[in-house]
Amino acid sequence: MAFDPSTLRRDDYGFFGPDSPSWKVWAAPTALIGFQRAVTLEHFDPFLTAAVADSHGIYDNPATRLDHTLSYFLLVALGDGRTAVQAAEHLMKVHAPMTGIEPISGKRYSANNPDAQLWIHITGWHSVLKAYEMYGPGPLSHDEEDRYWAECAIAAELQTCKPADVPRTRAEVHAYFERVRPQLCVSERAIEGMHYLLWTPPSKGWHFAVGSRLLSLATIPTLPLWMRRLGRFALPRAVDPAVRIPARAIAWTSARRDNWALIKAAPYIAPMTGEILAAHRAATPVADPATITPAQARQRYGDQGTVRAEHATA
Secondary structure (H helix, E strand, C coil): CCCCCHHHCCCCCCCCCCCHHHHHEEECHHHHHHHHHHHHHEEEHHHHHHHHHHHHHHHCCCCHHHHHHHHHHHHHCCCCHHHHHHHHHHHHHCCCCEEECCCCCCCEEEEHHHHHHHHHHHHHHHHHHHHHHHHHCCCCHHHCCCCCCCCHHHHHHCCCCCHHHCCHHHHHHHHHHHHHHHHHCCCCHHHHHHHHHCCCCCCHHHHHHHHHHHHHHHHHHHHHHHHHHHHHHCCCCCCHHHHHHHHHHHHHHHHHHHHHHHEEEEHHHCCCHHHHHHHHHHHCCCCCCCCCCCHHHHHHHHHCCCCCCCCCCC
């Protein structure tokens, strides 16, 4: 997925705009912790584990694969309508051939399946907010949080998620997690994937290996104990409070001058992510300083040939 920084916001403010909690949370340096949390959590869904394992993307080139995935979330949260809808359609095309048989159940999986896409979407938005609350400025105000989850539901319109299934409040998000919990499990491939993301081997680049390990010290304490035990990556409980102060200090330092330190480090870890954050920081004027809806963006800029049909239910 190529990205031209000058096109991040050429037309409008996208779906949310400068005063939105989505801009605040997704542009914070804590989003890196939240993202590692999200891609780890994805492996508790056996169908997504099968898709990830069969495609082998995170094992062949984890830095590029994860950079592109985080970039997608950032483009939807921070980009204009044209950028967001084109990124979403590109992602669906990439996911379209990712189908196969999930070995635990023997059922068919599809990376574009609505349930799988909803799990990816909710764990992403929830994890980034969780990291922001723990290591960033703290909880959003009540009104901001209500708006954040409303914006999360708007962003879900770009994926194959069924609108009626998308939670729109913190309580509905918690109810969603309770509803899907009986379907979650781990396998050898799931544990391998989670551990690979938390502790990427040095053979994939020392900078990325070191970065994943440092992030994991902050990521793991954000997870409930049952997930840590199930995933076999439970750190001693003493690590939780011990890591919070230095993690908050690093996040605060990185946030100074609008992510200057993070942007400078990005070429060595996540180049496209860095370009997006740099373009966001530049705050160039837009043609129309207003927000639009995903439906409007799709009508104006969408590719009518994009595959949007119903996918096999896992």
